[in-house]
Amino acid sequence: MSQDTTLVALTGLTALPSQVWGAIRLVPLVREEPITDLRLDDRLYGDDFAAVAVDRRTAYCSYIPHGYVANWTDDGTPASSYGTQLRRDADGPRPACVPLRFHRRMARRVDKNRVRFLPLHLALEGYLALHFGGPAVVWEEWSHRAVSRGLSPRVEQAYAGAEVEGLRDALRVFEIHPGQCGVMVYAADALAAAFVVPHPDDYRALHPSLVLDLFGELIHHYTTLHGPVPEFRARIRDGAVGSLAELRAEAARHQREWAEFHDHTMAGGLLDESYTLQRVRTMGPFALSRFLPPFHRNTEQHIGETITHADGRLAYLKTFRLSEAQTRRGHLLTLLAAHDWHFGATADALRVSRDQLATRVEHAGFGALLRQDIRDHYRAAARRAAT
Template sequence: MVSKRNLLADISLKGLEIAPSQVWGSVRIVPLLRHQVRNDLRLLRRRYDEDLTIISLDKEMNYCSYVPHGLVLSWTDNGSPVGTYGGQLFKTDGKQLNHSCVSVRLMHRMVKRESHNQLRFLPLHLAMEGFLSMFFSGPDIAWREYSKYALSYGLGSRVESSVLGRYIAGLEDALRVFEIHSQQVGVLVFVAEALASAFVVPTPEDYRLLHNSLLEDFYGELLYQYALLHDTTFPMNVSLDESKINNLQDLRVAVENMRADWASFQGFMAEGLLGRSLNSQKVYTAGSFILQRFITDLNPKTENHIGEAIIRDNGELEYLKTYRLSKMQTRRVYLLSQLAKHNWNLDATASKLGHTREEFVLRLENVGFGYLLNAEIRQAALKKAKGKR
């Protein structure tokens, strides 16, 4: 049984070392190193070639997206190294349909146990599906302000758009030319000094196999624009005080201090994710490991992230993959969270946010949720807004 203390309250890189970054154009990649590798948990990529994947979540809900690969998790219960690794490569996963213009893969569940010690899940899509389904059922009280559609179907079909990593200018070249450290198990990816993604896996061997999978991940449109608009990063130079270097021991200490300063600063650059309060949800328990998804504490004035993590029962981080929400995505889920917090009462929510009812209705219109309200409410808000011009 998983208690609340087993769920991530914040993300810490305890047990990982932040190494000096490498820069290519506007892309900065910060290696994450793990010095104590246990090998009782491994991850393997399973490729898919279809144009579209449809995942059945339950009898009435499906998730549709381009899914280039899944991750297969293998573990042992006694702490011994994972054996016969790679046998899952040829396992059938879902059903394939090929048409003249499109190929489709039909799958069951975001997370599926395939054997006693093997689990398949869809990276990032697991987090995005959780994000899309937040407050999905809509009003639980038949307030007269809501449309018949909202009262019958909740939010209906929710859609969010993103950009494949291959379209982030400079990312493919950066991954191709940058050095992979012998103990590297992950990266922090920055685009024009904005944190785009954090990625951590259990072992260095896993990371080498999954290094280029970052190109198949999806990223927010903002990061795509940043990569186009900026062709370089901010200059960040560190140097040694030669006057204090008299022997090899002095040099060794100076280099260690410099690396520590770099790690501290690069951790500071990622403070929008690291150390932030999280709302976490357990997805699956695999032996002594817990797969969960999370969202940061929805502060509309700063960056916000969704993601997935695997932690040991002692709290050590073994896997992490994150996605940075756009400001519009943050606004949408923030307004939904405030409505849910106030039992979907428009007046109470508007008052809490310091708005009139009409102002709050316009906010819902601007983020694409106007269809939840009946025509009378929407027209009254638009009329009042025009009268103020």
């Protein structure tokens, strides 16, 4: 079930002053009231390459070092977090080849009130499956492969958090605040990821797991090539404070102003966008969903997943920022599908010629879906237009 919606705001979460390490900026998120009837814990899978059976004919393959287990209660009473770590025996022999681990489904019920799901991969599988079936009408431009196999295989690249320059050190060095239930990760002041959990104890346990998450190509480049970002320091005007009470009032005012600036300016590209939400699983009063952006060109675009309560509270959030190339691919596939994969209608919508559209399809990595003679014809037309 999919519906157009606006991503749930960070209601009940307050952004605290940021912490800076090189090009990495961490913005702690603190809950006013922890959510106690849903808890998350980590399940470690090690370095095995993983294959997930999405359905009987489709598999998702990736490096999946960990998963989350969500535990909830139906009556609102506090839930406990299970200790379910699984890891390779340190003394055991490492296999000579790359091992393979098989999972059943992205989100799988393991008990009446427990669901195991694969963080971020749930969202990435939704992006990779975007119009995965390919053309529904056999227009002349599309090859037999496009009609029979669609976009299979569909491949995207990402970097593990451990490969993002400075992230591991930032997570290790900076303090975890009392009541902290989330963090916004910025690279060169570009929002890289948002991470929210229900309870402060969950956050303390899952804080190091950010180095196991996936980050886009853009974020990896920003942290590698960009210098240190400035710190935002609060400054109190001379003569503005004459007592301890006035000092507290000034500190509270600065904290409010920072939180408003963060939510409306720094995180605006994520929070102000509308998304297509797909519910994956109902978990008592909670719903596990993933979302896709509208794929607007030249703007900040994120995919992600949420767990929300029936009353609208955001219990869990994890996001992945798309690169410009990934946004272009999503934009192109969305337009093709909206016009029933008709080449002429899509070219008209983009205000380009057919040979220019064919060039875009090839540059996006979908050239193999076109018939070879059609590709050659459009390439020749493009060369003639260039001369």
